[in-house]
Amino acid sequence: MLIFVGLGLYDEMDISIKGLETIKRSKKVFVEFYTSKMMGTTIDRLEKFYGKDIELLGREDIEIRPDKIIETARNKDVAFLCAGDPMIATTHIDLRIRAEDAGVKTRIIHGSSIQTAVIGLSGLQNYKFGRSTTIPRPYKNIIAESPYDVFKNNLDNNLHTLFLLDISDEPMTINEGLKILLNISDKRKDYKFKDNLCVGIARAGSDNPVVKADFIKDILDYNFGPPLHTFILPAKLHFMEKEALIRFAKAPKEILTKET
Amino acid sequence: MLIFVGLGLYDEMDISIKGLETIKRSKKVFVEFYTSKMMGTTIDRLEKFYGKDIELLGREDIEIRPDKIIETARNKDVAFLCAGDPMIATTHIDLRIRAEDAGVKTRIIHGSSIQTAVIGLSGLQNYKFGRSTTIPRPYKNIIAESPYDVFKNNLDNNLHTLFLLDISDEPMTINEGLKILLNISDKRKDYKFKDNLCVGIARAGSDNPVVKADFIKDILDYNFGPPLHTFILPAKLHFMEKEALIRFAKAPKEILTKET
Numbered sequence: 001m002l003i004f005v006g007l008g009l010y011d012e013m014d015i016s017i018k019g020l021e022t023i024k025r026s027k028k029v030f031v032e033f034y035t036s037k038m039m040g041t042t043i044d045r046l047e048k049f050y051g052k053d054i055e056l057l058g059r060e061d062i063e064i065r066p067d068k069i070i071e072t073a074r075n076k077d078v079a080f081l082c083a084g085d086p087m088i089a090t091t092h093i094d095l096r097i098r099a100e101d102a103g104v105k106t107r108i109i110h111g112s113s114i115q116t117a118v119i120g121l122s123g124l125q126n127y128k129f130g131r132s133t134t135i136p137r138p139y140k141n142i143i144a145e146s147p148y149d150v151f152k153n154n155l156d157n158n159l160h161t162l163f164l165l166d167i168s169d170e171p172m173t174i175n176e177g178l179k180i181l182l183n184i185s186d187k188r189k190d191y192k193f194k195d196n197l198c199v200g201i202a203r204a205g206s207d208n209p210v211v212k213a214d215f216i217k218d219i220l221d222y223n224f225g226p227p228l229h230t231f232i233l234p235a236k237l238h239f240m241e242k243e244a245l246i247r248f249a250k251a252p253k254e255i256l257t258k259e260t
Numbered sequence: 261m262l263i264f265v266g267l268g269l270y271d272e273m274d275i276s277i278k279g280l281e282t283i284k285r286s287k288k289v290f291v292e293f294y295t296s297k298m299m300g301t302t303i304d305r306l307e308k309f310y311g312k313d314i315e316l317l318g319r320e321d322i323e324i325r326p327d328k329i330i331e332t333a334r335n336k337d338v339a340f341l342c343a344g345d346p347m348i349a350t351t352h353i354d355l356r357i358r359a360e361d362a363g364v365k366t367r368i369i370h371g372s373s374i375q376t377a378v379i380g381l382s383g384l385q386n387y388k389f390g391r392s393t394t395i396p397r398p399y400k401n402i403i404a405e406s407p408y409d410v411f412k413n414n415l416d417n418n419l420h421t422l423f424l425l426d427i428s429d430e431p432m433t434i435n436e437g438l439k440i441l442l443n444i445s446d447k448r449k450d451y452k453f454k455d456n457l458c459v460g461i462a463r464a465g466s467d468n469p470v471v472k473a474d475f476i477k478d479i480l481d482y483n484f485g486p487p488l489h490t491f492i493l494p495a496k497l498h499f500m501e502k503e504a505l506i507r508f509a510k511a512p513k514e515i516l517t518k519e520t
Contacts, residue, residue, distance in 0.1 A: 014277070097504055127392060128391070131419055205370055
């Protein structure tokens with residue numbers, strides 16, 4: 001059986017008891033860190049904590065040569081580890097379809113995910129979030145504009161937008177992500193964009209996550225410290241959301257009276 | 261310090277190591293099960309597994325008399341347990357604001373959540389989900405129509421909708437939830453509603469979650485077994501999503517050729 005185990009958000013202590021026991025019982029343990037990363041730990045520390053050797057897989061091992069993983073799982077339990085909750089990345093879904101097509105059973109052990117963690121950390125309300133999106137790093141100077149479109153469409157529907165940030169090469173910072181969006185808004189002459197509120201979140205799941213809200217123009221150069229970073233551009237806020245942002249994210253108090 | 265600890269999805273093994281250690285270190289442990297429930301365990305089993313006495317709180321203990329919790333947390337570490345990832349319910353946000361306003365520090369230990377678990381279990385793609393919604397049980401024969409509006413608006417934007425189901429009194433089944441939506445669609449003469457695909461998910465996080473996709477008219481009386489239940493009404497599907505639904509959710513193969 002191929003068992004997808006979510007490691008949760010930050011370090012080796014974020015895995016569930018069920019996940020840990022699954023790893024201990026498995027005959028072989030793989031991990032991938034290209035769809036997300038565990039910034040509070042290392043493979044060495046994971047191996048010590050879980051008491052198992054772990055083989056790190058690259059994108060090609062999974063997307064081009066998945067047979068090795070699938071055949072290893074044919075007659076024994078294999079744990080496939082990844083940060084967060086598994087299957088959020090399409091590459092996991094693809095591997096799972098291939099495994100089941102090859103007659104290898106699969107299972108998922110869930111983990112905590114940035115998708116819901118940001119809701120708790122910010123105090124914003126779950127049912128007010130629209131579609132989320134990822135900002136890729138510009139490639140050959142071409143900036144993908146779809147994250148901006150997702151934001152505008154959510155805003156039209158009065159919904160908050162969660163922005164996940166590219167982690168290939170180096171993890172993107174909130175500052176970089178905002179500047180990419182600002183570049184797009186300038187190109188579209190949407191000069192009011194920088195008056196929107198932004199809630200930046202760094203190191204979710206760690207002992208000291210940073211959660212800071214301010215207007216985009218005032219938060220552009222804020223130092224959020226080490227990665228991973230993510231941010232929310234909220235739509236119109238409910239009164240309790242404003243209270244929460246002031247309390248948990250040091251938002252400027254003028255949001256209480258200002259139409260945001 | 262008041263530490264909100266997410267217990268995850270189903271039983272006592274879904275908590276993170278970090279959450280378990282927090283409970284063991286805490287001087288007092290509260291739990292609430294009115295915003296969500298852990299169907300695979302009981303408070304007795306939680307107490308045995310965590311090695312701590314746990315006090316069950318009702319809605320009024322939290323919303324009307326929160327001072328007891330806050331004052332208990334003033335000079336010692338208090339763990340406040342709930343199913344899933346904390347703070348998804350507004351009642352937790354409110355408690356956290358009140359605690360911080362009273363000068364009591366708070367922290368969140370994240371847990372796995374139905375919000376991302378359904379994505380992994382169904383094989384649908386995260387960035388294609390719009391706003392989620394909850395179907396309340398009709399009160400004095402009045403049916404709240406907002407969940408239907410959320411679905412229609414998501415559909416207009418080609419986004420999937422996750423429906424969470426009322427758990428007050430008895431947990432609502434997928435069948436009940438669908439019949440409530442069908443009632444609204446009939447009232448609006450939206451007779452095509454029942455030709456939409458539905459992905460029902462029962463007992464996420466357990467050893468044997470049921471994931472079953474079919475057209476609403478064909479799944480209305482399907483027996484999903486014991487709660488908790490939830491379902492997704494997908495928008496237009498990507499080819500890989502169709503493959504995943506056939507493989508993981510026994511969707512009828514005609515969705516491959518049919519415009520869904």
